[in-house]
Amino acid sequence: MDADVALQAAKGIQDGLLDHPVETTPRLRPTASIGIALTDYLGYDVAVLTRAASDASQRAAAAGGNRTVLASASPTDR
Numbered sequence: 001m002d003a004d005v006a007l008q009a010a011k012g013i014q015d016g017l018l019d020h021p022v023e024t025t026p027r028l029r030p031t032a033s034i035g036i037a038l039t040d041y042l043g044y045d046v047a048v049l050t051r052a053a054s055d056a057s058q059r060a061a062a063a064g065g066n067r068t069v070l071a072s073a074s075p076t077d078r
Contacts, residue, residue: 037053
């Protein structure tokens, strides 16, 4: 999966959450801060991917939430 596809999928999740109010509190909308780690940049080690996605998710939340952040790495960073 390339970055554009992953970012589009994350946007779909976020948009879907915003489109559906919480039944008991209609003015409340759930949001998602999403971190994405791609094997193209980080390899296939599950621990590395999990840590990178978690770190990216925390950066997304710290930036105001309901954001998507790609884990920072490039093929040359391996």
